[in-house]
Amino acid sequence: MESLIPVINKLQDVFNTVGSDVIQLPQIVVIGTQSSGKSSVLESLVGRDFLPRGTGIVTRRPLVLQLVHVAKEDKDALRASEAGIPSDVEEWGKFLHTKNKIFTDFEEIRKQIETETDRLSGSNKGVCTEPINLKVFSPHVLNLTLIDLPGLTKLPVGDQPPDIETQIRDMVMHYIGNPNSIILAVTAANTDMATSESIKLAKEVDPDGRRTLAVVTKLDLMDAGTDAMDILLGKVIPVKLGIIGVINRSQLDINQQKDMKKAGKDESAFLQRKYPSLASRNGTSYLAKTLNRLLMHHIRDCLPELKTRVNVMASQFQTLLNSFGEVVEDKGQMLLSIITKFASAYCATIEGTARDIETTELCGGARICYIFHETFGRTLDSIDPLSGLTTLDILTAIRNATGPRPALFVPEVSFELLVKRQIKRLEDPSLRCVELVHEEMQRIIQHCGTQQEMLRFPKLHERIVDVVTALLRKRLPCTNQMVENLVSIELAYINTKHPDFTDATIINTLFRDVDEPERRSRNEREMTRVQSANSLPEKEKERTRNALPLTASVQNLSPAASPHHTGALMAAQEPLRVDSNSWRVMNILRGGGDLRNAVENGPAHVMQTPQKPVNLLPEIPTGPVMKKLSPREERDCRVIERLIKSYYMIIRKSIQDSVPKAIMHFMVNNVKDNLQSELVSKLYVSSGLQDLLAESEIIALRRDEAAEMLKALQKASQIISEIRETHVW
Numbered sequence: 001m002e003s004l005i006p007v008i009n010k011l012q013d014v015f016n017t018v019g020s021d022v023i024q025l026p027q028i029v030v031i032g033t034q035s036s037g038k039s040s041v042l043e044s045l046v047g048r049d050f051l052p053r054g055t056g057i058v059t060r061r062p063l064v065l066q067l068v069h070v071a072k073e074d075k076d077a078l079r080a081s082e083a084g085i086p087s088d089v090e091e092w093g094k095f096l097h098t099k100n101k102i103f104t105d106f107e108e109i110r111k112q113i114e115t116e117t118d119r120l121s122g123s124n125k126g127v128c129t130e131p132i133n134l135k136v137f138s139p140h141v142l143n144l145t146l147i148d149l150p151g152l153t154k155l156p157v158g159d160q161p162p163d164i165e166t167q168i169r170d171m172v173m174h175y176i177g178n179p180n181s182i183i184l185a186v187t188a189a190n191t192d193m194a195t196s197e198s199i200k201l202a203k204e205v206d207p208d209g210r211r212t213l214a215v216v217t218k219l220d221l222m223d224a225g226t227d228a229m230d231i232l233l234g235k236v237i238p239v240k241l242g243i244i245g246v247i248n249r250s251q252l253d254i255n256q257q258k259d260m261k262k263a264g265k266d267e268s269a270f271l272q273r274k275y276p277s278l279a280s281r282n283g284t285s286y287l288a289k290t291l292n293r294l295l296m297h298h299i300r301d302c303l304p305e306l307k308t309r310v311n312v313m314a315s316q317f318q319t320l321l322n323s324f325g326e327v328v329e330d331k332g333q334m335l336l337s338i339i340t341k342f343a344s345a346y347c348a349t350i351e352g353t354a355r356d357i358e359t360t361e362l363c364g365g366a367r368i369c370y371i372f373h374e375t376f377g378r379t380l381d382s383i384d385p386l387s388g389l390t391t392l393d394i395l396t397a398i399r400n401a402t403g404p405r406p407a408l409f410v411p412e413v414s415f416e417l418l419v420k421r422q423i424k425r426l427e428d429p430s431l432r433c434v435e436l437v438h439e440e441m442q443r444i445i446q447h448c449g450t451q452q453e454m455l456r457f458p459k460l461h462e463r464i465v466d467v468v469t470a471l472l473r474k475r476l477p478c479t480n481q482m483v484e485n486l487v488s489i490e491l492a493y494i495n496t497k498h499p500d501f502t503d504a505t506i507i508n509t510l511f512r513d514v515d516e517p518e519r520r521s522r523n524e525r526e527m528t529r530v531q532s533a534n535s536l537p538e539k540e541k542e543r544t545r546n547a548l549p550l551t552a553s554v555q556n557l558s559p560a561a562s563p564h565h566t567g568a569l570m571a572a573q574e575p576l577r578v579d580s581n582s583w584r585v586m587n588i589l590r591g592g593g594d595l596r597n598a599v600e601n602g603p604a605h606v607m608q609t610p611q612k613p614v615n616l617l618p619e620i621p622t623g624p625v626m627k628k629l630s631p632r633e634e635r636d637c638r639v640i641e642r643l644i645k646s647y648y649m650i651i652r653k654s655i656q657d658s659v660p661k662a663i664m665h666f667m668v669n670n671v672k673d674n675l676q677s678e679l680v681s682k683l684y685v686s687s688g689l690q691d692l693l694a695e696s697e698i699i700a701l702r703r704d705e706a707a708e709m710l711k712a713l714q715k716a717s718q719i720i721s722e723i724r725e726t727h728v729w
């Protein structure tokens with residue numbers, strides 16, 4: 001099981017090369033407040049001085065520290081694989097950012113850490129989340145992987161931003177939030193354990209304490225008369241993995257360069273003297289062994305899930321890399337392949353046979369069907385056949401159609417005039433239907449343009465969009481013209497013999513219903529006139545019988561009387577007798593004057609004294625005047641309304657059926673049939689292939705990243721597969 005930690009170190013090296021933490025590897029994360037002794041604990045584990053030291057915040061970037069135990073028998077083999085290692089050197093270090101450079105002087109390692117920290121974090125207390133990776137090879141260390149984080153702070157100093165506390169806290173939470181990590185919570189013994197920030201953060205991400213180990217530093221700096229017995233026994237704050245006490249070197253010891261071995265002996269002597277019963281379970285040596293044991297067991301527990309995770313991600317990145325495609329060699333063949341694939345996807349989207357069918361919204365052929373039968377159909381249904389027509393409009397059209405002669409029947413011209421006006425209103429919704437289908441055909445381009453080839457070659461994508469858009473724009477005028485012609489065809493000939501135009505029987509019934517009241521009214525008036533005539537006195541009846549015929553009176557009025565008027569008057573079926581009423585009528589016809597003089601003096605007096613003409617006709621109105629309709633006018637209007645509505649419904653049904661057919665033929669099917677040939681003729685030009693198939697920089701970068709990650713995952717899978725079951729147990 002000792003080989004598990006080197007395996008994790010190898011995995012960490014593999015993923016560090018691609019700069020990704022997609023795999024959460026088991027590791028030990030060291031957290032604590034500033035000056036709590038975190039860096040001193042790490043130096044004690046390594047046994048060498050190599051970390052920056054000082055007051056205030058010293059660790060300003062995460063340090064990923066890999067300790068690799070090098071046995072004497074493995075040293076020669078390791079030197080053979082690691083070039084540049086002197087033969088007389090037992091301990092050395094390597095940084096990830098310096099590639100294969102070997103550091104044998106740990107003072108140089110300290111300076112390199114300071115230089116790299118200042119490069120990204122600045123030289124005035126700034127912090128950075130970018131980690132520094134250091135690997136230390138030594139025969140005096142145990143295999144461990146630790147991460148040293150900046151100490152928790154409260155107030156900003158130097159160039160630190162005002163939210164430095166939040167930044168460091170977020171950085172700490174990022175690392176300890178890894179469920180495969182072991183949390184090493186460092187707390188100084190000369191502070192109250194109940195106020196430990198590191199223990200508090202550890203409990204937030206690990207409430208059960210299954211992966212938290214507490215370390216109490218500075219046992220030798222506690223106040224006189226106090227000890228850390230209760231703290232080390234877990235009576236103050238219990239920690240499931242335990243609490244280990246250590247003694248760090250003081251600043252004076254560091255300044256005097258006290259040897260680490262001497263410091264270790266002093267630590268053991270202090271523990272034996274102060275805490276004899278707990279000396280064997282505390283100290284730096286026991287801490288290193290405990291961390292090594294915990295890490296190995298933790299790796300063993302995480303290994304099955306880690307192996308599954310690596311294999312799944314390798315499969316995912318292989319699929320991603322395949323989607324980006326290989327480097328283009330035959331550009332002509334590639335172009336034809338992309339054009340064919342796009343044209344097939346476009347037609348399949350219209351037909352509804354595409355593999356990737358949308359489930360969130362209608363698209364393609366389904367949306368076109370919705371436009372035809374829902375949008376267009378409901379719009380036509382919402383149009384009132386008599387909308388915009390009033391009874392006065394219909395009556396005016398009837399009168400204008402009859403000319404100067406009173407009509408015995410409803411003029412057909414008025415019906416045609418009004419029904420054409422209503423049919424014309426179907427043209428705008430039909431043209432709007434064409435526009436909606438055209439917009440949906442445009443949307444299908446974007447839907448099919450999400451293919452990986454389209455994203456890989458952006459210039460080719462733009463040209464394909466331009467060609468298809470131009471083809472749709474080319475088909476739009478002829479489709480509009482055909483739809484306009486469909487309406488014009490209906491306007492050109494009003495077919496009153498249409499098989500569905502069968503309202504004659506209903507209209508005849510309507511005539512009878514309207515004529516019956518008028519006939520009864522006329523009969524009643526005739527009966528009243530007869531009764532009135534029978535009630536006249538005998539003298540009045542005799543005078544009426546002896547009265548002269550109206551024709552004689554008219555002839556005596558004037559020699560120059562109009563033959564037209566005379567003939568009209570003589571054509572009367574019953575000659576009227578001359579009385580005061582007859583003279584009144586004649587006087588009005590001739591434009592005469594005083595009727596009393598005309599009656600007293602006779603026709604001769606009228607001829608001798610002509611009077612000034614009096615115009616008794618009212619002024620002719622310039623527009624229609626609304627008045628109460630006569631029964632016949634009401635009947636005629638109802639007939640016209642009924643005919644218009646019936647014929648309009650026939651035409652609306654025809655338009656609702658023929659417009660979608662015209663759109664499908666002139667636009668949709670035409671584009672489907674000619675799309676691929678149009679793309680080939682416009683795009684397959686040898687001089688422009690290089691430009692069209694210029695790969696997107698983003699896609700090229702993502703393909704390279706995916707290839708590197710796939711290589712790392714395959715190598716990690718190989719490393720994990722080399723672990724045998726006997727190694728684990």
